[in-house]
Amino acid sequence: MQKKKMKKKADWLTKAKKRKAKKKDRGIVDVIMLMRHFFKELPQWLDEMTDPRNLSYIIYTQSDLVLMGILKNMCAVKSMRSMEETFNEQQCIDTLRLLFGDQSLMEMPHADTLNYYLERLSPACLANVRKKMVKSLIRKKSFYRSKLLGKYWRIIIDGTGLFYFREKHCKNCLVTTITREEDGKEVKLKRYYHKVLEAKLVLAPGIIISLDTEFIENENEDVSKNDCELNAAKRLLERLSRDYPRRPICLQGDALYAAEPVMKICRGHGWKYILTQKASRQKVLSESYDWIAEGGGAETVEGIGKEGGSGEYINHVEKTAGKEEEANMYRYWYETGEANKKEAHEFQWITNIELSKKNLDEMIEAGRGRWKIENEGFNNQKNGIYDIEHLNSRDSNAMKNHYLITQIADIIMQIYLSFSTLRKEIGQSIKNTSSRLLESFRSHTVTDEDVSYITRYTTVYLE
Numbered sequence: 265m266q267k268k269k270m271k272k273k274a275d276w277l278t279k280a281k282k283r284k285a286k287k288k289d290r291g292i293v294d295v296i297m298l299m300r301h302f303f304k305e306l307p308q309w310l311d312e313m314t315d316p317r318n319l320s321y322i323i324y325t326q327s328d329l330v331l332m333g334i335l336k337n338m339c340a341v342k343s344m345r346s347m348e349e350t351f352n353e354q355q356c357i358d359t360l361r362l363l364f365g366d367q368s369l370m371e372m373p374h375a376d377t378l379n380y381y382l383e384r385l386s387p388a389c390l391a392n393v394r395k396k397m398v399k400s401l402i403r404k405k406s407f408y409r410s411k412l413l414g415k416y417w418r419i420i421i422d423g424t425g426l427f428y429f430r431e432k433h434c435k436n437c438l439v440t441t442i443t444r445e446e447d448g449k450e451v452k453l454k455r456y457y458h459k460v461l462e463a464k465l466v467l468a469p470g471i472i473i474s475l476d477t478e479f480i481e482n483e484n485e486d487v488s489k490n491d492c493e494l495n496a497a498k499r500l501l502e503r504l505s506r507d508y509p510r511r512p513i514c515l516q517g518d519a520l521y522a523a524e525p526v527m528k529i530c531r532g533h534g535w536k537y538i539l540t541q542k543a544s545r546q547k548v549l550s551e552s553y554d555w556i557a558e559g560g561g562a563e564t565v566e567g568i569g570k571e572g573g574s575g576e577y578i579n580h581v582e583k584t585a586g587k588e589e590e591a592n593m594y595r596y597w598y599e600t601g602e603a604n605k606k607e608a609h610e611f612q613w614i615t616n617i618e619l620s621k622k623n624l625d626e627m628i629e630a631g632r633g634r635w636k637i638e639n640e641g642f643n644n645q646k647n648g649i650y651d652i653e654h655l656n657s658r659d660s661n662a663m664k665n666h667y668l669i670t671q672i673a674d675i676i677m678q679i680y681l682s683f684s685t686l687r688k689e690i691g692q693s694i695k696n697t698s699s700r701l702l703e704s705f706r707s708h709t710v711t712d713e714d715v716s717y718i719t720r721y722t723t724v725y726l727e
C-alpha cells in the first residue's frame with residue numbers, strides 16, 4: 265500500500281516536471297542558437313565550397329541545400345520524397361531565410377534539386393567543412409576534460425558495410441562471390457557492396473563525433489583484390505596526421521588494427537595507441553605474454569575497473585617476442601552470475617603507453633569504452649534517427665555526400681542532445697527529441713526577437 269502511494273506521487277512529480285521541461289524546450293530555436301554558438305560561420309563555409317553547378321541557373325545557395333539536408337537528418341526524415349512533403353511549410357522557409365541569411369529564398373528546394381547538386385559536388389568539400397567544424401570544437405576549452413590521462417585526444421577507427429546490391433551498382437563497388445544452391449546445383453553469384461571507415465573523436469563522454477571518413481571502394485572494376493579496411497585505415501591515418509599535426513592523439517581500434525603497419529604509422533606521427541589484442545591476430549606477442557606471466561613477470565592489481573575485477577600488465581612484451589613495435593600489454597577480467605553458473609569476461613589490449621598501477625584503471629576504462637562507442641555509434645546511425653543504410657540516391661557521388669551530410673548533422677545533433685533540458689531532466693529518448701525538433705521546425709515561427717535573444721546568449725553549458 266505504502267509503496268503504491270509512493271509510486272503515484274513519483275508519477276505525479278514526473279508529469280509536472282515533464283510539462284515544465286517541455287515548456288523550456290525550444291526545439292529549432294535551440295538548435296539554431298547552438299549552431300550560431302559553435303559554428304557561426306557554417307553557412308559561409310558551405311557557400312565557399314567549389315560550386316559544381318552552372319552558375320547562371322542557380323536559385324538556391326549551397327548553404328540552403330546542405331542545411332536542408334542537415335535538418336532532414338536531425339529531424340529523422342527518412343526519404344528525400346518525404347523531406348519535400350514535410351518541409352513544405354511557410355515556417356520552414358521563413359526559418360531558413362531568417363537564420364541562414366539567404367533573403368531571396370522563397371520556396372524549399374525540391375528533393376531532385378538537392379540530389380542533382382549532390383551528384384556533382386566533390387565529397388572533399390563537405391569533408392573540409394566538417395574539418396572546420398571539428399577544429400572549432402577542439403579549440404573550445406570545454407572539451408579538454410575528456411582527454412585520456414589528461415593529455416591525449418581519443419580517436420576511434422571502425423569500419424562498417426553501408427549498401428548491398430544484387431546487381432553491379434557502380435564501377436567502384438566492392439565485389440564478393442556467394443555460393444547458393446539452386447535446383448540441387450551450386451551456383452556462384454556475385455554481390456556488390458559499399459563500406460566506409462570512420463574515425464570518431466571523443467569530445468566528452470556523451471559527445472563522440474565523426475572526425476574523418478574514408479570510403480572503402482575499388483578504384484575500378486579490373487582490380488584483382490578488393491580494397492580493405494586496413495588499406496583504407498592507412499589512407500585515413502595519413503590524412504589525419506596532415507590535418508591535425510602536433511595534436512596528442514591516442515588511436516583506438518579493434519584487433520584488426522593491432523597490426524604492425526598501423527603501429528608503425530602511429531610511431532611515425534608520435535601518436536599513442538590502444539588496440540584490442542587477440543591471440544589469433546598477434547600470436548607471437550600473445551605467447552610471449554603468457555610465458556612471462558607464468559614466470560611471475562606480470563604486475564597485477566585486484567579490485568579494479570567498474571566491476572572490481574582483476575587487472576594485469578606487462579610492459580615491453582615486444583622485446584621478448586622479437587618485434588619492432590612497442591607492445592605493452594594488459595588484461596582485465598571479472599566474473600558474473602551465481603556460484604554454480606559463473607560467467608567469465610575477459611579483455612586484452614596492446615598499447616605503447618607505459619603501463620603502471622596508477623594508470624591501469626583509466627587504461628582499462630578507455631579500452632572498454634572503445635567497444636561501447638563503436639557499437640552505439642554505427643547502431644544509432646543505422647537503426648536510430650538517421651538510417652544511414654537508406655539509399656537517398658543511387659548515384660555513387662551523391663551517396664557519399666549524403667553520408668557526409670549525415671555525419672555533419674550528427675555533430676550538431678549530439679551537441680543539441682547534450683544541451684537539451686528534456687534529455688537531461690526527464691531522459692527523453694533520442695527519437696522523441698528528434699520528432700519534437702521536427703514539430704517545432706514545422707510550426708515555430710522564429711522571430712526577430714528569437715534571433716536577438718540568440719545573439720545575446722554567450723555561455724552554453726553541455727553535458
Ligand SMILES: [Zn+2]
Pocket residue numbers: 432433434435436437438456457458660
Ligand atoms: Zn557501387
